[in-house]
Amino acid sequence: MRRIFNSDELETKFRQYGFVCVQLFTPDEFTDIKNFYANEYHNELHGFHSSLHLKNEEIKAKTYEYLNATLGQKVNDLLFDYRLVTASFVVKEPGNNSEVIAHQDWSLVDERKYVFLNAWTPLEDLTKENGVIQLIPGTHKLPITYRGTGIEDPLKQLRDQSGTFLKRLLQPFFLKKGQVLIYDARIIHQSPANVSQTRRIACALGFIPQDAQLIHYSYNRDKNRILKLTVKDIFFVKYSVYSQIIPQEVILEEQIDHSIMCKILDRKDILRTQPVLERIRRSIGL
Numbered sequence: 001m002r003r004i005f006n007s008d009e010l011e012t013k014f015r016q017y018g019f020v021c022v023q024l025f026t027p028d029e030f031t032d033i034k035n036f037y038a039n040e041y042h043n044e045l046h047g048f049h050s051s052l053h054l055k056n057e058e059i060k061a062k063t064y065e066y067l068n069a070t071l072g073q074k075v076n077d078l079l080f081d082y083r084l085v086t087a088s089f090v091v092k093e094p095g096n097n098s099e100v101i102a103h104q105d106w107s108l109v110d111e112r113k114y115v116f117l118n119a120w121t122p123l124e125d126l127t128k129e130n131g132v133i134q135l136i137p138g139t140h141k142l143p144i145t146y147r148g149t150g151i152e153d154p155l156k157q158l159r160d161q162s163g164t165f166l167k168r169l170l171q172p173f174f175l176k177k178g179q180v181l182i183y184d185a186r187i188i189h190q191s192p193a194n195v196s197q198t199r200r201i202a203c204a205l206g207f208i209p210q211d212a213q214l215i216h217y218s219y220n221r222d223k224n225r226i227l228k229l230t231v232k233d234i235f236f237v238k239y240s241v242y243s244q245i246i247p248q249e250v251i252l253e254e255q256i257d258h259s260i261m262c263k264i265l266d267r268k269d270i271l272r273t274q275p276v277l278e279r280i281r282r283s284i285g286l
């Protein structure tokens, strides 16, 4: 398996749990980042929003450059030959409409071979009120799913039928300012609404291996297939989830791979990633 971290300790922890948490920045380093956000982002948005979703290419490119210089290099120093492909602000405005439901992040590489990493760091200490990040350790070992434009969400059934099942497995991580959570994009994660009085800003940086190509999966209704698009690294500056229009000029190759199918996950898939729960399940004959 291709190595992910330079340090053996981080590599071992990551392989087991699907994430690591590292203290990487001083709180002072975040003052400038908060100023950058205040100066550059003036939209009156509500609930949860991500700068990656915006249509404005200029601000997305500027944010990428800025977060790469301020945070990206230092995170990348921990990684074994990775490169930054996305950099964004993920923001929860105060109010009870900013919940992020349990999901896996989009697949940005062919996960049969590579691991796409998200490095997530809040600009404030996380609390129970301001939208603490929660994840299910071990779910990076789930069967391969394909996540992208128009593709059925692999967690749909689990959320519809048994939201409490996922909720019971999700663990909160009360990160302090300066700590970074680096997780495998396949890890199931969510965050509750920000019911504090102030905006919660976090930065999310997406890294893929140097030897991997950036991929975007997209469902094609006519062909009833998932298309595998190999795209240029600038893809997420050009693409907006609001319009869902895939910019043709950044596609390098379009392919229908017949082994790629929609996969909807069920309880057994999740339990298999939880060794202790799986042992109990088997011992009681479930």
Ligand SMILES: O=C(O)CCC(=O)C(=O)O
Binding pocket: 050, 090, 091, 100, 105, 131, 132, 133, 189, 190, 191, 202, 204
């Ligand atoms: O910022 C958050 O609270 C969650 C963000 C998230 O889940 C994501 O960007 O995939």
